[in-house]
Structures are given as structure tokens and as C-alpha cells.
Amino acid sequence: MRAGVIVFPGVNCEHDVVHAIEALGGEAELVWHRDTDLSGLDGVVLPGGFAHGDALRTGAIARFSPAMSEVERLAGEGSPVLGICNGWQMLCEAGLLPGAHIANRDLSFICRFVDTEVATTDTILTRSAEVGQRLRIPLNSYEGNWVDPTGTGRVALRYVDDPNGSQDRAAAISNEAGNVAGIMPHPERAIDDLLGSTDGNVLLESFLGSLVPA
Amino acid sequence: MKVTVTIDRRPEIADPEGTTVKKALHELGFTDTVSVRMDRVIHLEIDSDDPVEVKARVEEMCKQLLANPVLEDFEVHVDA
Numbered sequence: 001m002r003a004g005v006i007v008f009p010g011v012n013c014e015h016d017v018v019h020a021i022e023a024l025g026g027e028a029e030l031v032w033h034r035d036t037d038l039s040g041l042d043g044v045v046l047p048g049g050f051a052h053g054d055a056l057r058t059g060a061i062a063r064f065s066p067a068m069s070e071v072e073r074l075a076g077e078g079s080p081v082l083g084i085c086n087g088w089q090m091l092c093e094a095g096l097l098p099g100a101h102i103a104n105r106d107l108s109f110i111c112r113f114v115d116t117e118v119a120t121t122d123t124i125l126t127r128s129a130e131v132g133q134r135l136r137i138p139l140n141s142y143e144g145n146w147v148d149p150t151g152t153g154r155v156a157l158r159y160v161d162d163p164n165g166s167q168d169r170a171a172a173i174s175n176e177a178g179n180v181a182g183i184m185p186h187p188e189r190a191i192d193d194l195l196g197s198t199d200g201n202v203l204l205e206s207f208l209g210s211l212v213p214a
Numbered sequence: 215m216k217v218t219v220t221i222d223r224r225p226e227i228a229d230p231e232g233t234t235v236k237k238a239l240h241e242l243g244f245t246d247t248v249s250v251r252m253d254r255v256i257h258l259e260i261d262s263d264d265p266v267e268v269k270a271r272v273e274e275m276c277k278q279l280l281a282n283p284v285l286e287d288f289e290v291h292v293d294a
Binding site: 093 | 234279284
């Protein structure tokens with residue numbers, strides 16, 4: 001089983017994601033955003049960063065990258081698709097997840113550990129966790145304030161506090177099928193005691209456990 | 215032809231930047247400021263002489279990229 005980590009110009013967490021997956025015994029490879037054939041991959045991660053310098057809106061330009069049509073295909077086939085931070089913003093812009101992101105309520109760039117609580121285990125991000133489990137993960141974003149006028153997003157993780165104004169205190173959501181998920185904090189930065197937390201591992205294990213041969 | 219696109223965040227969607235600017239205006243004494251919305255204006259130049267075609271083209275640009283239908287409404291004005 002092999003996950004692809006898509007590299008868009010301006011993302012900066014792709015190597016951390018590959019490292020975190022490999023540290024858990026999984027296999028991952030970097031995929032350039034102009035690649036149009038992801039047929040050897042069983043799932044994908046859209047990593048965090050600032051694709052295209054956040055021009056126009058976060059994720060607005062990345063969603064038109066050639067690789068995104070393959071991401072849409074994988075999502076439609078039920079394969080796991082995970083967007084982290086900027087990756088979640090891209091999935092919203094692409095219409096693969098409901099809602100959109102606006103500036104944090106207090107207009108601050110938030111860069112600190114936050115406490116989250118698992119709201120459902122019925123997603124590729126949380127299936128190895130337990131409902132109510134507390135996870136301490138670093139948040140690192142300016143536009144983490146998720147709004148969903150449709151009310152159709154399924155909240156997978158909730159902030160214990162309300163750091164950014166995100167609707168329903170959503171720190172992570174999924175689509176109705178549970179195979180496409182977006183998370184604002186960075187699980188790949190909470191995988192070792194040296195980093196201050198290992199709570200990201202259960203989320204990445206959930207993702208890896210969701211990979212089935214394509 | 216020159217085209218002006220205004221992209222307004224829907225009234226029901228929060229605008230944290232506008233809220234902050236409103237607070238600053240109040241602190242400066244402009245306490246009659248009821249609301250501030252930080253909307254966006256985009257100026258384009260399109261290689262065409264047909265205003266009807268240009269308007270339709272730019273509206274299509276708005277639908278595909280320039281505006282986010284979850285958050286925003288847009289208006290296309292073809293300049294005379």
C-alpha cells in the first residue's frame with residue numbers, strides 16, 4: 001500500500017508527511033502537482049504550506065493543478081484523501097469537502113499546540129482513535145476559520161477551546177462517505193516525544209489503515 | 215476592453231478583517247461607523263471589442279476561479 005504526497009509550488013510540509021508515514025511503517029512518495037497518473041497509489045495526502053503564495057484565496061489556484069483530477073477520481077472511488085492545513089483549503093476549493101476558510105476570528109496567525117477531541121471515528125482520519133479522545137497537535141495557520149453554510153460537513157475533530165472561530169469548533173471534517181478528510185492542525189508534527197507530542201500518530205495510522213490496494 | 219469585477223463576501227459570512235477595521239475607526243473617533251466589509255475589486259483587460267461577449271467571459275472566470283461561490287457574490291462591469 002502506497003500513499004502519494006502531492007507537491008504543489010509553495011507547500012512546505014511534504015517531507016514531514018512522508019517522514020511521518022514512513023516512521024509508522026507505511027510507504028509514501030512525493031508526487032509533482034503536474035503529474036496526471038496516480039494509478040499506482042492507494043491514497044493521497046495534500047500537505048500544508050502556502051501553495052501559489054495563497055494568491056487570490058488559499059487553495060484557489062492549486063485546485064486546478066493537473067494532479068487534482070486524479071485526486072477527484074480517487075475520492076470518487078472511495079480511496080482515502082487527506083488534506084492537511086492548506087491541503088484542507090484546497091479540498092474545499094475543489095468541492096471535495098464542503099465549506100471554505102476565512103481569516104482567523106482574531107486575525108492572528110496561530111502557531112501553537114491546541115487540544116482537540118475526537119468527534120467521530122467514522123472517517124479515514126479518526127478510525128483508529130476513540131470518540132472523546134483528546135489529541136494535542138500543533139496548529140499553524142492564518143485562515144483556519146472554516147465556514148460551511150450548507151451544514152453538511154461532518155466534524156471529525158473539535159477544538160477543546162475555540163482558537164480561530166471555526167464553525168462548530170471544527171479542527172477536522174470529512175465528507176459524508178468519510179473517505180475525504182481535512183484537518184487544520186498538523187498531525188505530522190506530533191509524531192515523536194522530541195516534538196512535544198505523539199498524538200498525531202493515531203490520525204496518520206487511521207489514514208494508513210484506510211489504504212486498500214487500488 | 216477594461217473590466218471591473220467586484221467580489222463581495224455574502225452578508226451572512228463573517229468578515230474578521232472588516233470587524234477589526236471597524237474597531238480601529240471607532241478608536242479614532244469615527245463612532246458612527248456601523249459596519250465595515252473588506253470586499254475585493256479586480257481589474258482586467260480583455261482582448262475583445264464585444265462587450266456582451268466580454269461580460270459573459272468574465273462571468274465565467276468568476277464562476278471558475280475569481281469568486282468562491284460558498285462565500286462570495288460577484289458583479290461584472292464592462293467599462294465604457
